[in-house]
Amino acid sequence: MSSEFTVISHPLIQHKLTYMRSKETTTDNFRRLLREISQMLAYEVTRDLPTETIQIETPLAAIDSPVISGKKLCLVSILRAGNGMLDGMLDVVPAARIGHIGLYRDPETLEPVEYYFKMPDDIGSRLVIVVDPMLATGNSAIAALSRLKESGASSIKYVCLLASPEGLAALQRAHPDVPVMSAALDERLNEHGYIVPGLGDAGDRMFGTR
Template sequence: MSAPTAAVQAPDSSRWPGLHISTHPAVLHKLAILRAETTEPKKFREIVRELSWLLGYEALADARIRPLTVRTPLEETQAAELGDRIGLVPILRAGLGMVDAMLELMPTAEVWHLGLFRDERTLRPVEYYNKLPDSATVDVCLILDPMLATGGSATAAIDVLKRWGAVRIKLVNLIAAPEGVEAVTRAHPDVPIHCAALDRQLNDRGYILPGLGDAGDRQFGTGGT
């Protein structure tokens, strides 16, 4: 019997109080499937969707509610309904796979698309698409992007939303790298980050290690790392 392999030391997340890493067993189980290189695109998309629902549930735990009176088949009772208007901002293209799950959780949410791609030479974001209306129409914006790598795209998206007038913004990512968390926290300390895992580091190409490869390519079956 071979000796057990030593576990890789996880990064210390305590220096980022706005970072919320899920510890739910269902999240951890699904994340293992997502990471596996043998997971086919169809299954990968399914797991992205399921993880997004779970992370969205956690990210909205502090959403405001308002009282409501409803009538059951037997009598009236006091209840509550969501008081915040929610906006979903998927980062194209990888963030698209997270939208349907969020809409199942919050059917009345508005969806606004932002197109940002990473220049492979500079690793900096380039904006190419923006469908935000003239002024903010929601109370809480959830930026959806499976991977928080360098933090460049996330920081740029937050910049855009703040100029738009958004006040309460949250990032929802499946996996984050310490470099990305640090970049976002330094630029926008008021923006919480919700993720399933904080991985070890980036490689010289800006990919998260151990990560899961390119989330967009793996969702849409277009090859790549």
């Protein structure tokens, strides 16, 4: 059974994504657009958060009104490009806990190599939202999700900007219980493991290191 996959086709997201894809877009505008899209993705991925009712007083009357229930969620960034999405999501859920997974892709094997892992101690009792702009080969995402599960995470969602069919299929095979959300499903991977048409290397474009 494959995991749930959702493409968020909101016109504002697609509009901003078009300009992110353009090779003419400057580093500062790329960074701004990524943050803005991430804010909108945060709304979608948190749509089913549980709520409870509390009583408050408005300036006019007492009212029973909903608030988010349970522990604050945890946003996990796959370094380094994931931090661009993390910033936007924190604009929407500023009280979220934060975890980081440091992975780099071996240029020869395309396999992920872990160099950093830091999570809240009670990761098992929180909804974990993993963010990384590009789901390319899927190897880094699979490794990150496996590591989180080993650390006790049981409720996980994965959010990206672009996904390739190959990477999505690999992730769904490895982690069929993890819902995946993306702003677009692109055509394919090229021989170097980059998404086509894609937008290039998201980390390089975000940090100006291309």
